Amino acid sequence: MTTGIIIIGVVAVLLISIIGMYNSLIRKRNEVDNAFGGMDVQLKKRYDLIPNLVATVKQYANHEKSLLEKITELRSKATSGKLSNDEKVALDNQISESFKGIMVAVENYPDLKASDNFINLQRTMNEVESQISAARRTYNAVITDYNNSIQVFPKNIIAGFMHLKRKEVFVIAEVERQNVNVNNLFNN
Amino acid sequence: MRSTEQLRNLYHTELKDQLAGMEKERIRIKRLKIATAIFGFILFLILQNIYKPGIAITIGIIGVIIILAAVVYIFMRYTTYRNQFKQEVVSKIIKLINPEYQYDANRHIDMHEFNESNLFSTKAERCQGDDYVEGKIESTDFKFSELNPTYKVETREDGKTTTEWHSIYRGLFFHADFNKHIQGTTFVLPDKADRLLGIKRKNLKRDKENYELVNLENPEFEKIYDVYGSSQVEARYILTPAIMEAMVTIAKKYGRNMYFSFKGERLYCAVLYNKPLFEPRIKKSGVNYADVEEMFHLFGLIETIIHEMNLNTRIWTKE
Numbered sequence: 355m356t357t358g359i360i361i362i363g364v365v366a367v368l369l370i371s372i373i374g375m376y377n378s379l380i381r382k383r384n385e386v387d388n389a390f391g392g393m394d395v396q397l398k399k400r401y402d403l404i405p406n407l408v409a410t411v412k413q414y415a416n417h418e419k420s421l422l423e424k425i426t427e428l429r430s431k432a433t434s435g436k437l438s439n440d441e442k443v444a445l446d447n448q449i450s451e452s453f454k455g456i457m458v459a460v461e462n463y464p465d466l467k468a469s470d471n472f473i474n475l476q477r478t479m480n481e482v483e484s485q486i487s488a489a490r491r492t493y494n495a496v497i498t499d500y501n502n503s504i505q506v507f508p509k510n511i512i513a514g515f516m517h518l519k520r521k522e523v524f525v526i527a528e529v530e531r532q533n534v535n536v537n538n539l540f541n542n
Numbered sequence: 543m544r545s546t547e548q549l550r551n552l553y554h555t556e557l558k559d560q561l562a563g564m565e566k567e568r569i570r571i572k573r574l575k576i577a578t579a580i581f582g583f584i585l586f587l588i589l590q591n592i593y594k595p596g597i598a599i600t601i602g603i604i605g606v607i608i609i610l611a612a613v614v615y616i617f618m619r620y621t622t623y624r625n626q627f628k629q630e631v632v633s634k635i636i637k638l639i640n641p642e643y644q645y646d647a648n649r650h651i652d653m654h655e656f657n658e659s660n661l662f663s664t665k666a667e668r669c670q671g672d673d674y675v676e677g678k679i680e681s682t683d684f685k686f687s688e689l690n691p692t693y694k695v696e697t698r699e700d701g702k703t704t705t706e707w708h709s710i711y712r713g714l715f716f717h718a719d720f721n722k723h724i725q726g727t728t729f730v731l732p733d734k735a736d737r738l739l740g741i742k743r744k745n746l747k748r749d750k751e752n753y754e755l756v757n758l759e760n761p762e763f764e765k766i767y768d769v770y771g772s773s774q775v776e777a778r779y780i781l782t783p784a785i786m787e788a789m790v791t792i793a794k795k796y797g798r799n800m801y802f803s804f805k806g807e808r809l810y811c812a813v814l815y816n817k818p819l820f821e822p823r824i825k826k827s828g829v830n831y832a833d834v835e836e837m838f839h840l841f842g843l844i845e846t847i848i849h850e851m852n853l854n855t856r857i858w859t860k861e
Contacts, residue, residue: 392775481858484722488779495757495774 375512382500383518389496390439393489397432397446400482403475404429404449410475411456414466418459425452443524446486453479494523549838552638553831560630561829567623568828571616575824578612585609620824627822632673635837639845642677649674650687651715659717659810660727660748661801662710666691671715673820675841680854681861684718686844688819689812713799713815716843720780720809721853723860726772728780729753730789730802733768746770760786766793780804788850795846807860811847 408422428449431437437445466472501520504513585605592598628647636645650671657665671689678684691710696703729746746753753770756777763786771777781789793800799814820837822828848854 389774477857477859484779484782484858485775487782488775488777491759491778492774495759 372512375509376516379503379509379513379516379518382496382503385496386493386500386521389489389493393486393493394442396482396486396489397442400446400449400479400486401429401432403479403482407453407456407475407479410469410471411460411466414469415459415463418456421452421456421459425449425456428452450483490524497521497523546835546838548638549635549835550831552634553834556634557631557834558829564623564626564630564822565827565829567619567626568822568824571619571623572824574612574616574619578609578616581605581612582609624822627828628673628820631822631834632820632837635834636675636841639838639841640677640679644676646674648672650689651685651717653691655685655717656689656691656715658806659803659812660805661729661803661810661812662691663748664693664710666710667693668707675844677844679845679848681856682719682721682848682853684716684844684848686714686716686841689713689715711812711814712817714811714813714819714840714843716811716813716847717808718844718848718853719807720804721856721860722780722858724776724780724804724806726776726805727751727753728756728769728771728777728804730767730769730781730804732798732800733764733766742768756781758786759783760790762790763787766790766798785851788852791850792846796843809847809851809853811843813843 404425408426411418411422428445432442432445432449460466460472503509504518504520582605585601589598589602589605592601625647632647633645636643650669651674653666653669656669669689669691671687674685674687676683676685690712692707693710695706695708697706698704729748734742742755744755746755751772753772754774756769756771756774758764758769758778758781760783767789769777769781789802796813801812801814803810819840823833
């Protein structure tokens, strides 16, 4: 009789802990999606700035047509709506580089640089850049937490059953520190 | 930032003589205090040995009146001495750092501004402090003062209510205009060593709001501070890798007893020093360079924070 109770007790404890682990993994997976969603919102804000940027630069710097066309093209791709998460981030890295290229070109047009329109635009761009950076860092932190959860014992067993796979953290493009090769932007 | 070279210069040309002049006063006050104490003690001994109540009471009353008068007199002299110290010494140190700063020795930051910061779990109900400095460096305005916020604790026993005032903290308080728009609140608090199981508290509760622990990438920063915020993303938006480096530098300069909060449009900072600051000495000689240097270092908190954290870089949407 007592052995029966003990067995039931052990099974109950096991069941409860399995349910607990399962729930925790679900939560972590949702956190990952949530974090990417947050990043996505910021990326979209960046895409939305592009038409304004192109219009402003065009007014003063018509010679930079190729740069502007390139970035408009990137925007179309980004807003086409059929990209995987990895593709979205890769595209955004390209857009970052494109932005930097335009900023370099703008140095040659002091009127443009001094215009209120452009100054406000620059502030907004910096703001969005800062927000994207924060969103990416949050995403990486959440991913790391998720990866840890699915790999430690004994959760890894449950994770195996749930087919949860390890996700890659996104390397934040150190665009600020790269020397943007403006010629590449023409050739791509 | 003014160099120690210039401070040394100020000390030798003006402050040393001023302090030396005040030395006499300091010794006089010290002697008066000792004399009063001795007088009180002798009075006590005399009273012990008189058995006629009439004479005892008379002597007692006269003695007490003399002591009270002495205490009042000492207090008045000390106040003059202290005011002189603030006007002639502390004020000059501030002027050396930046002549544009406004200094008021007897004012402190408003209590509601302290409570606004939400830096501690209790709200202040009363505030003491002094050495108020107000100013602006380029686009960043700031306020600074020594502060000792307190709160009331009432205990009822057998129908009697006793009120005690407890200190929330004692030290410096500073706040400045932050260079980004902030929606929620982010706290950067000293790292708590109360990790029983190697686990940090996951949440911080303030004012019925819940703040999540935020784990950041800079290991040196994480050793010094614990971060709690209303949003994981906003905490990282504020605490960029550059800002984290800056805060590590600040902690190295001012120690690990620093509390920060980012709220509204401002950055708030409290530094714990559980002793009075910017006060003239009574017990030991007041003429020494180390004291002057310490005050200079404490006021330096203003420029250190504003420059290290690049609060004047206004390239985002906030101007």
